Structure formats: structure tokens, C-alpha cells
Amino acid sequence: MEEKTWVRMVTAQTPTNIAVIKYWGKRDETLILPVNDSISVTLDPAHLCTTTTVAVSPSFDQDRMWLNGKEFSLSGGRYQNCLREIRARACDVQDEEKGIKIAKKDWEKLNVHVASYNNFPTAAGLASSAAGFACLVFALAKLMNAKEDNSELSAIARQGSGSACRSLFGGFVKWNMGKAEDGSDSLAVQLVDEKHWDELVIIIAVVSSRQKETSSTTGMRDSVETSLLLEHRAKEVVPKRTKQMEEAIKNRDFGSFAQLACADSNQFHAVCLDTCPPIFYMNDTSHRIISCVEKWNRSEESPQVAYTFDAGPNAVLIARNRKAATQLLQKLLFCFPPNSDADLNSYVIGDKSILKDAGIEDMKDVEALSPPPEIKNAERSKGEVSYFICTKPGRGPVLLSDESQALLHPETGLPK
Amino acid sequence: MEEKTWVRMVTAQTPTNIAVIKYWGKRDETLILPVNDSISVTLDPAHLCTTTTVAVSPSFDQDRMWLNGKEFSLSGGRYQNCLREIRARACDVQDEEKGIKIAKKDWEKLNVHVASYNNFPTAAGLASSAAGFACLVFALAKLMNAKEDNSELSAIARQGSGSACRSLFGGFVKWNMGKAEDGSDSLAVQLVDEKHWDELVIIIAVVSSRQKETSSTTGMRDSVETSLLLEHRAKEVVPKRTKQMEEAIKNRDFGSFAQLACADSNQFHAVCLDTCPPIFYMNDTSHRIISCVEKWNRSEESPQVAYTFDAGPNAVLIARNRKAATQLLQKLLFCFPPNSDADLNSYVIGDKSILKDAGIEDMKDVEALSPPPEIKNAERSKGEVSYFICTKPGRGPVLLSDESQALLHPETGLPK
Incomplete structure (x- = not known):
């Protein structure tokens, strides 16, 4: 990895979801493993979603995060769990145009910046943490070139906020409670996509x-x-x-x-x-x-x-x-x-x-x-x-490739 | 029984009660048999009680009832159940002073008047039916010289309103759900009287x-x-x-x-x-x-x-x-x-x-x-x-012997 100043950024948009069979009660507080399966419908991100930009740069001297423009600490256990799990799955990244080359082993040493924005009031009690953690994990996975599919990513988002795992898909989604002690099978699967029942x-x-x-x-x-x-x-x-x-x-x-x-x-x-x-x-x-x-x-x-x-x-x-x-x-x-x-x-x-x-x-x-x-x-x-x-019911996470939609500045990696 | 005009009257006062282990759900709708035991505390009748006067006279041509001064029909199944059960247990009554002599068999032919009054607003949702049916059954039993004790009477009051059975005693009362199909063992027993825990x-x-x-x-x-x-x-x-x-x-x-x-x-x-x-x-x-x-x-x-x-x-x-x-x-x-x-x-x-x-x-x-x-x-x-x-917690039913407290006129048997 060359020590020159570059910023690699990824912006994603993730919907919130509402359970129609409810999740209430954990059998494991740290891994966030539920006592029962749950089923949710994903809400149209046009009206309720989180947009998150994650950035990495050798110039960042610590992990930092801004939510709706205000800086918050990333030191909380739930953020750390998500960061650690995605870093462990990070792969080589090469962007010749920008002159970026990150080897798998380098990810441990690189710091990230995260900026996140909800298009609805956070305090309204509309599951902002579900959309937030799903978006964080989805965006980090893309940033770090992790190869996991959305179900596998959902098991990581779950460790941020249980219901976040269901925001990795559109349509109707089931969170299988799983049986494994390490939580590896406690993840979300899509039952049907948002087109299946589009009258709702x-x-x-x-x-x-x-x-x-x-x-x-x-x-x-x-x-x-x-x-x-x-x-x-x-x-x-x-x-x-x-x-x-x-x-x-x-x-x-x-x-x-x-x-x-x-x-x-x-x-x-x-x-x-x-x-x-x-x-x-x-x-x-x-x-x-x-x-x-x-x-x-x-x-x-x-x-x-x-x-x-x-x-x-x-x-x-x-x-x-x-x-x-x-x-x-x-x-x-x-x-x-x-x-x-x-x-x-x-x-x-x-x-x-x-x-x-x-x-x-x-x-x-x-x-x-x-x-x-x-x-x-x-x-x-x-x-x-x-x-x-x-x-109405809506789609799952998407990447926003248009850099104008990023929440961090492409050169400084600080909030725009 | 001599066909001369007399009125025999009994006035009773019965407390209301509040469950501390709740009764909710019947296993038999007609007999009013509950799906679980319940426990209540009887409330001081000085503040919350029903007073009921029941009267019998050969001059009454039908069963009649007045609640808080307004006439209501006694034809409802729950009233009829209580009346029938008490009539079936009626015994000979002799009052030489008033020249009253009623043989056991005569009770079937005699009509009763009932007047009842709550010392608290009926609509306040303070279990007025519990005190009401307990008082009706208790007063009728005394009127008709039934020999049953209060537990046995509670099984009759129960058929008027489930929670009424717990108003036959003061202090803390348990309603045993019972097992018998005919409901004969679904009755109230006193756990402790109102003096046992008088700090409350x-x-x-x-x-x-x-x-x-x-x-x-x-x-x-x-x-x-x-x-x-x-x-x-x-x-x-x-x-x-x-x-x-x-x-x-x-x-x-x-x-x-x-x-x-x-x-x-x-x-x-x-x-x-x-x-x-x-x-x-x-x-x-x-x-x-x-x-x-x-x-x-x-x-x-x-x-x-x-x-x-x-x-x-x-x-x-x-x-x-x-x-x-x-x-x-x-x-x-x-x-x-x-x-x-x-x-x-x-x-x-x-x-x-x-x-x-x-x-x-x-x-x-x-x-x-x-x-x-x-x-x-x-x-x-x-x-x-x-x-x-x-x-505070209070006592069970009592007879009011002072005729001035009766709600019916001692000669006409109509509301005063």
C-alpha cells in the first residue's frame, strides 16, 4: 500500500422495516440472538431510509462517525462488533484510477469515517437503528470488498441491532432465530421481493x-x-x-x-x-x-x-x-x-x-x-x-454510485 | 299459610371486593365456573356496599326489583338462577308476632320484591354487580330461612355474577374454581378475616x-x-x-x-x-x-x-x-x-x-x-x-335489623 493521500468512499441506502411477527426477547445479549423467528415488511426507502457513506484513508487517524451531521463515538460495543466482523472479512481492493491498493491484511490498520443520515425524524420511533446498522454493515462490506451475500451480512448487522438484519432485503423478510451458539445461523432471508405483493x-x-x-x-x-x-x-x-x-x-x-x-x-x-x-x-x-x-x-x-x-x-x-x-x-x-x-x-x-x-x-x-x-x-x-x-413495501439496500449523494467530502473524508 | 295481608322483609348490607389474583375466563358460561382460582380483599362497606331489602307477601302478584330507585326486570337468567336456587333451599318460617307462617312448599308460589341501593356510583366500575348479587342472595336466604352457610350461599351468588361469591365474607377471600361439573365446589372461603391484617x-x-x-x-x-x-x-x-x-x-x-x-x-x-x-x-x-x-x-x-x-x-x-x-x-x-x-x-x-x-x-x-x-x-x-x-379492608355481609334502614315500605312492600 502506497502512503499517499487518497480517500476511498462508498455510499449506500438502506430501508427500514416493520415486523409483522415480532422480535421481543434475546437468548444471547451480546450476539443478539432472539428467542423466536420474526417476519417483517421492508418499507419504501423513498420515504423511510438511511443513507450512509463510509470512507477509508491512510490519513484518518481514528474511526469517526457522524449521525445526521452530529459526531458520535464509534466506541460502543455494537459498532465495534460490526466493524470487527466486517474487517475480518475484508479482501484486497484495487482502484487503479485513483491509485488505491489495499491488501487484505492492511484493513486492520486503516481507520474509517462514517456519515449517516435518515430521511425521517430519528426520534419518531421508526426503527432508525434497524436501517442505520443495516446500512453501516452493507456499506462497510462494499468498502472493504467483503464477498459475503446479504444473508451473511445480515448476521453481522444483527450484532448492531437485532431488527437491522431484516433491512438487508426488500419485500417480506424472515429472521431465522437459528440454533448455533455462535449465532452464525441467526440471519435474515428474503421470503418474497417487493414486487410479489405490490397492491399493499x-x-x-x-x-x-x-x-x-x-x-x-x-x-x-x-x-x-x-x-x-x-x-x-x-x-x-x-x-x-x-x-x-x-x-x-x-x-x-x-x-x-x-x-x-x-x-x-x-x-x-x-x-x-x-x-x-x-x-x-x-x-x-x-x-x-x-x-x-x-x-x-x-x-x-x-x-x-x-x-x-x-x-x-x-x-x-x-x-x-x-x-x-x-x-x-x-x-x-x-x-x-x-x-x-x-x-x-x-x-x-x-x-x-x-x-x-x-x-x-x-x-x-x-x-x-x-x-x-x-x-x-x-x-x-x-x-x-x-x-x-x-x-408502501419497498426494496432492499442499494449502492449510490453518484458521488454527489455521498455524505463525506471525497478529498477530506469529512462531512460535506 | 293464612291468606291475610302481611309483608315479611329482610334488609342486608354486603360489601364489594377487589381481586388481587384475578378471575378472567369461564369454563362454563351458564353456571359461571371460572378457569382459575382467584383471591380478593373485601372493601369496607362503610364506603362501598350494597344495601338490599327483600320482601315477600301473598299480596305480591309478581317478582319485582328496584335498583337505586328505578325498576328493573327480574326476568334475566342470572336473577332467575339465584331466585330458583334460594327457593329450592327455603325452609318453614314462622313469625308469631306478625302472624306469618310460611311452609317450605309455599315459597314456590310466593312472589318477592327486591330493592337495592349502592352507596357509590354504579357506573364508576367498582364491582357493583359483585356486591349486588351477594346481597340479593344473602338477603333472600335469610328471608326464606335457608340454612346454608355463607360458603354454600356463595356458590349461588356466583351464578348471578362470578365475583359476587367473594363478597360473602370479609377480609381476604378465595374463590376455589372447583372441579365438579355442577359447580357445587366452585365457592368462596374466607382466608383471614378483616382483623388479621388491619394495617392496610x-x-x-x-x-x-x-x-x-x-x-x-x-x-x-x-x-x-x-x-x-x-x-x-x-x-x-x-x-x-x-x-x-x-x-x-x-x-x-x-x-x-x-x-x-x-x-x-x-x-x-x-x-x-x-x-x-x-x-x-x-x-x-x-x-x-x-x-x-x-x-x-x-x-x-x-x-x-x-x-x-x-x-x-x-x-x-x-x-x-x-x-x-x-x-x-x-x-x-x-x-x-x-x-x-x-x-x-x-x-x-x-x-x-x-x-x-x-x-x-x-x-x-x-x-x-x-x-x-x-x-x-x-x-x-x-x-x-x-x-x-x-x-380499608372490611367485613362481610350483615343483616340490618333496624326497619328504618329498609328500602321497602313495611306494609306495601313498595320502595319507600
Whole structure:
């Protein structure tokens, strides 16, 4: 390796994902091995994704990282695990044009810079760590010319954040809990890609909350230690449910899909409640959203919408098709209108064509909405929802080759 | 039996009760046989009780009933079951002073009048049906000179409302689920009377709610049919927990008592959440109360307060002693002050001496309360709690011999 100043950079974009069969509870805290399989749907990176640029240069004197423009330490165990695992798989790199030549053995001595950016608010509780760790591992692997496929990489991303392993693929993804003590078989596989079931539309309600939530790491640990229901769920309930969910996805059987996803979300929150001290992620607004969806589903011949909630009050609503999504948005905007001073354009974000289909162009249209007929005395509660994101299932990680999209400067390796 | 106009009347007073090991799920809907044992504490009838007068007269041409002054039909299956079972156990009655002589066989032909009154709001979700059916059965048994003891009567009250069987005794009471198909061994027994653990103080927070709750009958049925966790709870968790709770009560071991009561309340609500459609009885205010108690308990060497919630948002808080209750009331009034226009005298009802011990005489004292040190940035939320009831464990049913306390007119048998 010649000691001249060069910077090698790779930029990747990785989606976030939402579990429809939930991961809750680790059997190994360090390796992040779960107590059950889980299944997720990958969300369209156009609306929710992380972009990460990783760079290497002989001029870097330490590993450094910037998240959304702010520097953070990379010394945390989870980052170190991911860095160590990718470095161990690094291969020779040669870029004649730039005069870069890195031998396999050199990677141990080279420092990296990492810059990462979410196209959605980190604090909104939308699994930013899943997209973040998946993107870090994916980008580092490409930077270091590791030959592992995405499933193999998922087992590394898993060691950053469990659910990150499911962000290595688009469409529907299964995280096999695995059996091996070293975690080598605890990795993600794609069940179907995002084209398999392209009718689905997803609306996320970002719910206002005044409470600080229990971190999922702490919550899971408490549940494993104290819930008398978690083991039964992991051993008896989830294995059957996972198989049924795989079938439902394969057959695009929305009725079964919705029933399983809703039941599993509710059971995960039940286990949280059965934990000592109890964990409440859903709030009254979450409950009202569930109640809206349940009443509508029951008033129709078959379910129109599935709901699922992660470790927070936000609702992820999966509509069977565009028509159902349009009706859903009308019902949601009736029950959860924005504050009077809000701008509709920032209240419904993402794919705004759903709003157009719903015939809603301005706040007057929101005010004129009819109450959902299936809800008796439907109330309108302003301000309970911060905003809605309209999106759909999406693709897995991609490399961004256009250097203008890189988050680090190509010569200094520092944030642009 | 001479056909002259007389009215025979009996008035009884029966407490309500709150389960500390919960009853949730029936194995027989008609006989009301539960899927697990439960344990309750009887609440002081001075603050929460039902008073019922039952009367019989040859002049009554039908069975009639008045609840809190309003006439209701007695034709419902649950009332009919109780009436039939007591009539089947009726014995000869002779009252020479009044010239009443009723032979065992005559009871089938005689109609009864029932008047019942709760000394607390029926709609507050404070187990009014438990006290009501217990009182009905107890009073009818005395009216008809049935020889059964309170345990045997509890098996009849059970057929009116499951939890009613536990209101036939004071102190701590266990409802044995029983094994017999006819329900004959599914009855209540007293574990200890109200003097055994007389340090305990109970504060009930009646929580404001805008939602209509699922009836417990419907909720239980849905849970039995759809929850995949209920059976595990009933078969694996509750049997052990019941034994531990009996030990804790026997030994007045407040630490274990609180841990078991809180865990069981949370698990019952977890099963509700695991039901399809999910049932939410607790709301954000309930969650905040739990959080207050959990934080305080964890900041002390051992638990000061146990919480338990039935099929609604109200918190029943059991303090280990008077000192803990005084501190609890201060913390609660800090976090949940009344609306500005409220009258303290109607905001804290029941045993007001706790309020005095807490040094609170008027609204200025409430405003001047210090935030609980164990809660960071404690917020004050006006109007979330409707009122507090200060009470304690209490005695079982009693007969009220003073005719002035009867709810029916001694000559007409109609409501006074």
C-alpha cells in the first residue's frame, strides 16, 4: 500500500422495516440472538431510509462517525462488533484510477469515517437503528470488498441491532432465530421481493406522546427476566404463527395476513404489560386507532387493514390495496385531524397521491369529511397524531454510485 | 299459610371486593365456573356496599326489583338462577308476632320484591354487580330461612355474577374454581378475616374515561375464545401464584403481596390485550398511576403500595400502612389535582382522616404539595381523576335489623 493521500468512499441506502411477527426477547445479549423467528415488511426507502457513506484513508487517524451531521463515538460495543466482523472479512481492493491498493491484511490498520443520515425524524420511533446498522454493515462490506451475500451480512448487522438484519432485503423478510451458539445461523432471508405483493399500501400514524419510552433493549431484558408469558409465546405461539404468516404472504391472503399481524402486535404488547415493571408502548391514541381499524374490518366482509405497533405509540397500518388505503386515510383524517394551524402538506407526507385519490386538497376538505359510518358517535381529536406517512413495501439496500449523494467530502473524508 | 295481608322483609348490607389474583375466563358460561382460582380483599362497606331489602307477601302478584330507585326486570337468567336456587333451599318460617307462617312448599308460589341501593356510583366500575348479587342472595336466604352457610350461599351468588361469591365474607377471600361439573365446589372461603391484617389502607382512584368499556362477560368470552395466553395463565401461572398469595396474606408479607398483586393485575390486562379484538381497560391515566407507584416502590427498600385494576381504568391502591397511605395520597394529589373549580371535600371521599394526616385541609394545600422526589419532572394533570375514595379492608355481609334502614315500605312492600 502506497502512503499517499487518497480517500476511498462508498455510499449506500438502506430501508427500514416493520415486523409483522415480532422480535421481543434475546437468548444471547451480546450476539443478539432472539428467542423466536420474526417476519417483517421492508418499507419504501423513498420515504423511510438511511443513507450512509463510509470512507477509508491512510490519513484518518481514528474511526469517526457522524449521525445526521452530529459526531458520535464509534466506541460502543455494537459498532465495534460490526466493524470487527466486517474487517475480518475484508479482501484486497484495487482502484487503479485513483491509485488505491489495499491488501487484505492492511484493513486492520486503516481507520474509517462514517456519515449517516435518515430521511425521517430519528426520534419518531421508526426503527432508525434497524436501517442505520443495516446500512453501516452493507456499506462497510462494499468498502472493504467483503464477498459475503446479504444473508451473511445480515448476521453481522444483527450484532448492531437485532431488527437491522431484516433491512438487508426488500419485500417480506424472515429472521431465522437459528440454533448455533455462535449465532452464525441467526440471519435474515428474503421470503418474497417487493414486487410479489405490490397492491399493499402502508400508512404510518406518527402519534404524539409526552412520555419517554423504555428502550427496547431494556424492555426486552426485563421481559425475558420477569414475564411469565414470554416463554410460552416464543416456544408455543410464534413457531406456528410464523408458518401461517409465511403461507399468507406467499398466497397474498390478506385476511390471514391481517389477522396474524394484528394478533402478533397485540401479543407483543401483552408481553410488555406482563413485564415487571410493566411496559406501556401504546397510548390512548394508539388504542383509538386500533379501535377504528377493528370496527371497520368487522363491518366489511374481510379485513381491509392490518395494524402493527413497535416499541412506541406509532401505528403502522397496512391496507390491502389502494382503494382501502384511500378510505383508511379519510377515516383517519376524520378521527385525527391536524391542529387548526397545521399545514396539510406537512400533515400527510410521503406518497401524496393517496391524498389526491381521497379527494382531499386542503384543510376545508378535511373538515368536510363524513364520520366513518361503522363508528358510533365518532369523535374528532385534534393534535393526537403528529403526522401521517403514506408509503408502501419497498426494496432492499442499494449502492449510490453518484458521488454527489455521498455524505463525506471525497478529498477530506469529512462531512460535506 | 293464612291468606291475610302481611309483608315479611329482610334488609342486608354486603360489601364489594377487589381481586388481587384475578378471575378472567369461564369454563362454563351458564353456571359461571371460572378457569382459575382467584383471591380478593373485601372493601369496607362503610364506603362501598350494597344495601338490599327483600320482601315477600301473598299480596305480591309478581317478582319485582328496584335498583337505586328505578325498576328493573327480574326476568334475566342470572336473577332467575339465584331466585330458583334460594327457593329450592327455603325452609318453614314462622313469625308469631306478625302472624306469618310460611311452609317450605309455599315459597314456590310466593312472589318477592327486591330493592337495592349502592352507596357509590354504579357506573364508576367498582364491582357493583359483585356486591349486588351477594346481597340479593344473602338477603333472600335469610328471608326464606335457608340454612346454608355463607360458603354454600356463595356458590349461588356466583351464578348471578362470578365475583359476587367473594363478597360473602370479609377480609381476604378465595374463590376455589372447583372441579365438579355442577359447580357445587366452585365457592368462596374466607382466608383471614378483616382483623388479621388491619394495617392496610386502600385508596381508589376513580379515573375519568370517555370510552365505553367492553363488558366483562363479553370480554371474558372473547379472551377464552381467542387469547393464546389465557390458558397458559390459568393452568401454569395462577395455581402457583395463588399459593404464594395465600402465604403472603397469612404472613402479612407486604413485599410479596404487592409484587404478586401488581403482576397479576398486569397479566390479566395482558390477556385482555392478547384477545381478538383487543380489550383495553386501562388508559393513559391508569398507566401514569402505575408508573407513579412503581417509581416510588423502587425508590424504597421494599414496596409501599400495591396496585390492581379491574375491567376499567380505576386504580385500587393498597398501602402497607397508614403512613404509606398518607404519603401516597400526597403524591396522588400532586400528580392528579382536581379541576380548579372542584371541592376538595368531594374530591377525596371515604375516610377523610388520611387527608388530615397528610396535612391537606383545602385546595391551597393541594397546590402547595411538593413533587414526589422519585419522579423526574413530575407533571400535574388536572381532571384525569374524577375523585379518590379512602377506605380499608372490611367485613362481610350483615343483616340490618333496624326497619328504618329498609328500602321497602313495611306494609306495601313498595320502595319507600
